[in-house]
Amino acid sequence: MLEYKSDRKLIQSYDERYAELTKFIQSEFDIERSSIFPIETTEGGADKMKDLDALIVSDEIGVVQNAFDINQMRIDNNLKRFHIIVVPRVRTKDGRPLSSSRLRRGEIYHEDELIY
Numbered sequence: 444m445l446e447y448k449s450d451r452k453l454i455q456s457y458d459e460r461y462a463e464l465t466k467f468i469q470s471e472f473d474i475e476r477s478s479i480f481p482i483e484t485t486e487g488g489a490d491k492m493k494d495l496d497a498l499i500v501s502d503e504i505g506v507v508q509n510a511f512d513i514n515q516m517r518i519d520n521n522l523k524r525f526h527i528i529v530v531p532r533v534r535t536k537d538g539r540p541l542s543s544s545r546l547r548r549g550e551i552y553h554e555d556e557l558i559y
Contacts, residue, residue: 453547457481485509489525490516497526534558 455463461479468474480488489495490513498513500506510527517524532540536556539545 454543486513486516489513491520491522493522495522495525497528499528499530502529502531531559 464479465474468477468479482488489498495517498510500510507527507529514524514527532542535541535545535552535558538558541552541557
């Protein structure tokens, strides 16, 4: 999946991203209720995980559709459906979503320029 990313050589390693995400979750939530693992396919294993309660996705239509497709795979695999929690993307003043790709390209935004 990484091969499709722009400026992929600037993307932090999985270990770096894992450490940062773990730190954030520990500061905000109960880390014991979280599972962090690399996703190498669209399903990321969610079609076969027995104890999956919810999937948090961005509001990109393709991502939301994938979540519905994975839920159908779960039904086909005799597993319960998970809750789909859609989180709107943060946008910039130009109306486009803020993204790591834009930040890697050197676009800089101040807090007051972001639309939540």
